[in-house]
Amino acid sequence: MIDIIKVLGPFILGLFASVIIDLRRDYKRNKRSKKFILNYLKSTILPELPKVELDYQNVKMNIENYSNEKIKVQVFETFNSNILKAIEPVEYYAIFKEKYTLLNEIISTIEFLSQNLPLKISNEFYDILNKHLKEKNKIGDLEHEKGCGYCLDNRLRIISIIDFRLNEINEVRDKIKTFLR
Numbered sequence: 001m002i003d004i005i006k007v008l009g010p011f012i013l014g015l016f017a018s019v020i021i022d023l024r025r026d027y028k029r030n031k032r033s034k035k036f037i038l039n040y041l042k043s044t045i046l047p048e049l050p051k052v053e054l055d056y057q058n059v060k061m062n063i064e065n066y067s068n069e070k071i072k073v074q075v076f077e078t079f080n081s082n083i084l085k086a087i088e089p090v091e092y093y094a095i096f097k098e099k100y101t102l103l104n105e106i107i108s109t110i111e112f113l114s115q116n117l118p119l120k121i122s123n124e125f126y127d128i129l130n131k132h133l134k135e136k137n138k139i140g141d142l143e144h145e146k147g148c149g150y151c152l153d154n155r156l157r158i159i160s161i162i163d164f165r166l167n168e169i170n171e172v173r174d175k176i177k178t179f180l181r
């Protein structure tokens with residue numbers, strides 16, 4: 001028995017030590033990831049939200065005012081979920097535990113918003129409108145746009161989509177603030 005301990009002792013100790021090293025490595029990595037995610041949400045995503053919101057509002061106002069010219073809107077290259085998705089859900093769960101669900105909702109909303117930015121909505125509206133006006137030979141005919149059911153439907157549909165997005169921005173902002181608390 002003593003011989004076995006003599007033989008296996010160092011091996012077991014070694015195994016034990018390597019488990020501790022692994023745990024400490026995970027702990028350190030998790031701590032780094034946690035700091036990174038919190039900082040990314042706080043310093044990159046949160047400050048971008050009002051800018052996205054403002055562009056949505058400008059696009060909406062432009063459409064409501066029957067402007068036939070697209071306004072300039074930003075591309076928002078840094079506003080996306082790529083960085084947030086670089087970390088595996090398993091790791092997120094290990095880091096954030098019960099807050100994981102909230103984070104997951106935040107990431108999904110950011111992903112959705114980043115794929116449906118003001119530029120895309122604006123392009124969609126004017127593509128549909130201009131194609132239709134061209135077909136009807138009514139380009140530049142404001143009276144037509146104000147009286148035509150198709151034109152009004154397109155306008156109302158896009159405006160309600162924008163209102164929905166604005167609402168989502170507010171919700172995700174509140175969620176991020178709760179998450180950072």
Ligand SMILES: [Zn+2]
Binds near residue numbers: 132136144145151
């Ligand atoms: Zn029309």
